[in-house]
Amino acid sequence: MFSNFDFQVIIDALPYLFLEGMVFTLKLTLLAALFGTILGTILALMRLSGVWPLPQIAGTYVNFVRSLPLLLVIFWFFFLVPFIAQKIVGSPRPIPIDPFLTALITFSLFEAAYFSEIMRAGIQSLPKGQVAAGYALGLSYPQVMRRIVLPQAFRNMLPVLLTQTIVLFQDTSLVYVLSLNDFLGIAGKIGQRDGRLTEMYLFVALVYFLISFAASQAVRRLQVHTAIIR
Amino acid sequence: MDKVVDWFSIFWQESAEGTGTYAYTLLLGLQLTLEISVIAAVVAFVMGSIVGVCRTLPSPLARRLSGGYVEFFRNIPLLVQLFLWYFVLPELLPRDIGMWLKQVPYSNFYTAAFGLGLFTSARVAVQLSAAITSMPRGQKLAATALGLTTRQSYTSVLLPMAYRIVFPPLTSELLNLIKNSSVALTIGVAELTQSARNMDSYTFQTFQAFTAATLIYLALNILVTMVMRRIEHGVAVPGMLVAK
Numbered sequence: 001m002f003s004n005f006d007f008q009v010i011i012d013a014l015p016y017l018f019l020e021g022m023v024f025t026l027k028l029t030l031l032a033a034l035f036g037t038i039l040g041t042i043l044a045l046m047r048l049s050g051v052w053p054l055p056q057i058a059g060t061y062v063n064f065v066r067s068l069p070l071l072l073v074i075f076w077f078f079f080l081v082p083f084i085a086q087k088i089v090g091s092p093r094p095i096p097i098d099p100f101l102t103a104l105i106t107f108s109l110f111e112a113a114y115f116s117e118i119m120r121a122g123i124q125s126l127p128k129g130q131v132a133a134g135y136a137l138g139l140s141y142p143q144v145m146r147r148i149v150l151p152q153a154f155r156n157m158l159p160v161l162l163t164q165t166i167v168l169f170q171d172t173s174l175v176y177v178l179s180l181n182d183f184l185g186i187a188g189k190i191g192q193r194d195g196r197l198t199e200m201y202l203f204v205a206l207v208y209f210l211i212s213f214a215a216s217q218a219v220r221r222l223q224v225h226t227a228i229i230r
Numbered sequence: 231m232d233k234v235v236d237w238f239s240i241f242w243q244e245s246a247e248g249t250g251t252y253a254y255t256l257l258l259g260l261q262l263t264l265e266i267s268v269i270a271a272v273v274a275f276v277m278g279s280i281v282g283v284c285r286t287l288p289s290p291l292a293r294r295l296s297g298g299y300v301e302f303f304r305n306i307p308l309l310v311q312l313f314l315w316y317f318v319l320p321e322l323l324p325r326d327i328g329m330w331l332k333q334v335p336y337s338n339f340y341t342a343a344f345g346l347g348l349f350t351s352a353r354v355a356v357q358l359s360a361a362i363t364s365m366p367r368g369q370k371l372a373a374t375a376l377g378l379t380t381r382q383s384y385t386s387v388l389l390p391m392a393y394r395i396v397f398p399p400l401t402s403e404l405l406n407l408i409k410n411s412s413v414a415l416t417i418g419v420a421e422l423t424q425s426a427r428n429m430d431s432y433t434f435q436t437f438q439a440f441t442a443a444t445l446i447y448l449a450l451n452i453l454v455t456m457v458m459r460r461i462e463h464g465v466a467v468p469g470m471l472v473a474k
């Protein structure tokens with residue numbers, strides 16, 4: 001069944017696929033994970049702060065975003081971001097924004113909702129005595145968070161955060177619908193041009209599988225390594 | 231007031247597709263979203279149960295096969311999986327079967343429903359096997375001591391308990407599944423998200439179209455959550471934590 005396979009198509013496309021496509025995908029994944037974690041941590045802190053209206057705002061945001069399909073959110077942002085940019089700059093027309101930047105904003109804000117739930121679980125998993133001990137030592141709220149709570153929460157949740165990043169890595173393939181030049185997007189375009197979609201999609205599936213599989217095995221090893229035996 | 235009426239008026243306009251109003255277009259989209267979700271949920275539940283049980287069986291072969299199944303479906307993006315089933319599979323099969331497969335009516339709908347079901351089944355399998363292994367070892371031992379065969383100990387001791395434990399995580403998998411059904415639009419199924427895009431491309435009322443889709447997804451999410459909470463309270467194991 002592989003007799004009329006054209007491996008040359010894949011070999012010819014390799015530089016473009018990886019240097020352009022995979023770089024786009026990885027850059028988007030890592031930056032969105034970074035911003036998503038930062039925003040998510042802020043959201044989690046807001047949610048647990050107990051200062052009206054911060055928990056309500058954060059809770060509504062997280063629940064709202066988590067009930068929408070990522071694709072719909074992608075369409076929303078690619079429609080809205082130029083208008084928001086117009087409002088900010090005060091230009092007479094919606095401003096076209098670099099698609100990578102728009103995708104990065106979309107994924108960061110979307111993933112923030114998921115990362116915030118992970119961070120919330122991480123913070124809540126700590127014994128209450130930790131916070132109390134911090135206050136008893138005379139530390140302020142920011143100090144307690146920065147020096148006691150968040151470092152432990154990050155450590156405990158690191159495997160889950162990384163697993164979510166692998167999910168994010170796979171989800172970035174959805175920018176295909178905007179025909180951006182991510183890994184899948186480029187493979188699709190080359191496959192369509194050469195009439196070799198079968199080879200290209202199989203290759204894409206293989207590469208995604210190898211990367212995600214290797215990453216999830218690494219996370220599993222890390223989990224064993226970082227687990228705190230209580 | 232006039233402004234509000236004006237804002238909504240687009241939904242009552244005849245759609246350019248000639249099938250009714252734009253509100254009707256969105257409802258047709260919702261119907262497809264629901265149909266895909268129901269088929270996918272059944273596939274995910276059945277396959278997830280089989281594979282999930284295999285992951286906990288003593289047989290090394292069953293474990294290895296089910297492990298491979300889970301890794302395959304978990305480590306390839308859903309979108310790429312749908313492309314594999316829709317574009318690649320018919321090319322790899324013998325010519326006649328491939329040709330037949332391409333001509334099945336609504337093949338993109340079925341591809342989306344079954345593809346999504348298989349994708350989700352790997353997640354269900356993981357949850358179910360985790361539930362089975364989380365149970366006290368004594369359950370399995372007691373079943374064996376009573377003289378039950380492996381099959382009997384699963385059907386009358388382990389699984390009835392495991393399904394009750396696994397219910398809350400399965401609820402969130404169901405919600406994910408409904409959201410993921412939007413990926414069907416990439417192989418040309420006009421489900422809810424796509425029908426909002428269609429409405430947008432005919433009317434340029436992007437804001438209204440996307441707002442409507444957003445509200446429908448929200449309502450669907452709340453409805454499913456409420457129903458599942460109800461059932462959850464009924465099936466929860468006494469003495470175990472239940473969400474309020």
